[in-house]
Amino acid sequence: xxxxxxxxxxxxxxxxxxxxxxxxxxxxxxxxxxxxxxxxxxxxxxxxxxxxxxxxxxxxxxxxxxxxxxxxxxxxxxxxxxxxxxxxxxxxxxxxxxxxxxxxxxxxxxxxxxxxxxxxxxxxxxxxxxxxxxxxxxxxxxxxxxxxxxxxxxxxxxxxxxxxxxxxxxxxxxxxxxxxxxxxxxxxxxxxxxxxxxxxxxxxxxxxxxxxxxxxxxxxxxxxxxxxxxxxxxxxxxxxxxxxxxxxxxxxxxxxxxxxxxxxxxxxxxx
Amino acid sequence: xxxxxxxxxxxxxxxxxxxxxxxxxxxxxxxxxxxxxxxxxxxxxxxxxxxxxxxxxxxxxxxxxxxxxxxxxxxxxxxxxxxxxxxxxxxxxxxxxxxxxxxxxxxxxxxxxxxxxxxxxxxxxxxxxxxxxxxxxxxxxxxxxxxxxxxxxxxxxxxxxxxxxxxxxxxxxxxxxxxxxxxxxxxxxxxxxxxxxxxxxxxxxxxxxxxxxxxxxxxxxxxxxxxxxxxxxxxxxxxxxxxxxxxxxxxxxxxxxxxxxxxxxxxxxxxxxxxxxxxxxx
Numbered sequence: 001x002x003x004x005x006x007x008x009x010x011x012x013x014x015x016x017x018x019x020x021x022x023x024x025x026x027x028x029x030x031x032x033x034x035x036x037x038x039x040x041x042x043x044x045x046x047x048x049x050x051x052x053x054x055x056x057x058x059x060x061x062x063x064x065x066x067x068x069x070x071x072x073x074x075x076x077x078x079x080x081x082x083x084x085x086x087x088x089x090x091x092x093x094x095x096x097x098x099x100x101x102x103x104x105x106x107x108x109x110x111x112x113x114x115x116x117x118x119x120x121x122x123x124x125x126x127x128x129x130x131x132x133x134x135x136x137x138x139x140x141x142x143x144x145x146x147x148x149x150x151x152x153x154x155x156x157x158x159x160x161x162x163x164x165x166x167x168x169x170x171x172x173x174x175x176x177x178x179x180x181x182x183x184x185x186x187x188x189x190x191x192x193x194x195x196x197x198x199x200x201x202x203x204x205x206x207x208x209x210x211x212x213x214x215x216x217x218x219x220x221x222x223x224x225x226x227x228x229x230x231x232x233x234x235x236x237x238x239x240x241x242x243x244x245x246x247x248x249x250x251x252x253x254x255x256x257x258x259x260x261x262x263x264x265x266x267x268x269x270x271x
Numbered sequence: 272x273x274x275x276x277x278x279x280x281x282x283x284x285x286x287x288x289x290x291x292x293x294x295x296x297x298x299x300x301x302x303x304x305x306x307x308x309x310x311x312x313x314x315x316x317x318x319x320x321x322x323x324x325x326x327x328x329x330x331x332x333x334x335x336x337x338x339x340x341x342x343x344x345x346x347x348x349x350x351x352x353x354x355x356x357x358x359x360x361x362x363x364x365x366x367x368x369x370x371x372x373x374x375x376x377x378x379x380x381x382x383x384x385x386x387x388x389x390x391x392x393x394x395x396x397x398x399x400x401x402x403x404x405x406x407x408x409x410x411x412x413x414x415x416x417x418x419x420x421x422x423x424x425x426x427x428x429x430x431x432x433x434x435x436x437x438x439x440x441x442x443x444x445x446x447x448x449x450x451x452x453x454x455x456x457x458x459x460x461x462x463x464x465x466x467x468x469x470x471x472x473x474x475x476x477x478x479x480x481x482x483x484x485x486x487x488x489x490x491x492x493x494x495x496x497x498x499x500x501x502x503x504x505x506x507x508x509x510x511x512x513x514x515x516x517x518x519x520x521x522x523x524x525x526x527x528x529x530x531x532x533x534x535x536x537x538x539x540x541x542x543x544x545x546x547x548x549x550x551x552x553x
Contacts, residue, residue: 132374132375133374134374134375134378162374163372165374166371166372166373166374166415169414169416170368170416173416215368215369218364218366218369218370219369219370219372221327221332221364222362222364222369223372224332224357225330225332225357225361225362226357226361226382226383226386226430226431226434227354227357227358227383227386227434228382228386229354229386233388234385234386234388235384235385235388235394236381236391237377237381237385237391237395237398238378238391239391
């Protein structure tokens with residue numbers, strides 16, 4: 001049922017990561033993603049993986065949920081692994097047959113890339129597991145607000161994102177209703193070839209478009225009634241404040257990045 | 272004399288002609304109506320009687336084609352004045368889904384005061400108070416789409432309360448709700464008026480809701496055709512029927528039983544019946 005839909009993949013909790021300022025979380029997530037690409041040997045990558053594992057523990061998100069987020073990238077993982085194994089040449093040759101050969105460098109690169117992608121996915125999904133889309137939108141609005149100097153309509157963009165999120169469940173409900181109404185009139189939505197089924201969607205989407213415009217019109221009235229005139233002169237109920245935990249996390253992340261740079265320096269490059 | 276909050280003087284509203292050249296439709300014709308501070312006014316009328324359009328002129332969402340609208344001494348004749356007026360009179364619409372803007376209940380209630388530029392701590396206080404008044408405080412962190420229709424509508428009312436307007440116009444707020452939701456919302460509306468002294472204009476086509484008002488305004492064909500206390504209005508059954516309206520069920524029952532007075536609420540009806548039946552038993 002539609003009532004069970006939760007936005008994004010937020011996992012409700014009260015962990016350290018949940019309580020962090022979303023702005024800091026967003027910045028640190030980007031920072032650490034960049035840090036993943038700085039790593040160029042297994043030692044620094046191991047430090048990064050350790051950091052990701054620690055973050056998972058601190059987030060209180062079950063490992064099962066984390067694995068679920070890796071699942072969609074499995075194909076990409078397999079693809080990159082295979083390509084790297086067969087196309088990167090160098091070092092000791094483990095296996096050779098006809099034009100295909102597997103070398104030390106190939107195996108190392110494949111393994112390295114796969115671990116790198118997994119760490120990347122884990123860190124970025126932790127952000128969406130511990131932050132609601134509303135908080136993310138708010139954080140983006142506040143972080144981008146300096147762009148106002150260049151006349152970028154940051155508030156308008158954030159408002160559009162919030163409204164889009166708000167109306168997803170409403171529109172899904174609407175689609176269900178229209179589909180049922182069309183089925184009751186004898187519409188056949190489930191059988192036939194691809195083209196037939198695509199055609200069958202036309203009577204679903206036209207009413208959906210019409211009703212969405214009507215909703216937008218009414219919503220505009222309702223927002224006017226509540227004195228909405230855009231972002232100017234607007235205050236916010238929920239203020240974002242940086243706490244000690246945000247600075248501690250920042251410090252930890254900086255330490256990890258420093259560690260990566262040191263390890264990069266002392267051990268030979270793999271990639 | 273009581274102070275006027277909203278004053279409509281010879282208001283006419285014509286919807287603009289569309290591009291294909293069909294003539295504009297005049298929904299409200301020459302309506303003059305005063306709403307006094309602290310009053311609870313119900314506006315009755317069947318579909319297309321112009322009651323909704325009239326409501327939209329009352330807080331300057333629609334600018335009248337002819338005539339003037341004055342709210343708390345401010346004449347609605349420009350966009351800026353309109354914004355001032357909407358700080359004084361709020362509005363709740365029929366479809367709860369199309370007026371909730373945020374993905375969390377309390378954020379939605381905060382939307383109005385945020386637009387007004389109220390201090391954050393003050394917004395927090397107003398939001399909590401408003402949610403307690405409508406009985407939604409416990410559900411403040413829920414997502415609106417997980418609420419029932421009645422609950423959503425109460426959130427919408429809280430959104431207006433948090434703006435601390437003097438008046439609230441409700442445009443058929445119960446039309447899309449089930450009986451339980453209707454009762455929740457109606458009770459909330461009555462509480463706003465009786466306990467908090469907020470001026471209420473309730474647009475409705477449910478007779479049972481109109482009986483709670485101090486004054487009932489009946490509309491048909493874009494004009495006001497009758498005005499009076501619920502007693503005065505609902506004792507004219509033939510007149511109402513002629514305008515596709517009905518009288519409350521309790522009033523119908525008492526009329527058929529041949530009682531003289533016009534009884535409007537179920538409680539009064541029970542009282543009357545008990546006294547009559549008790550008298551007969553003796």
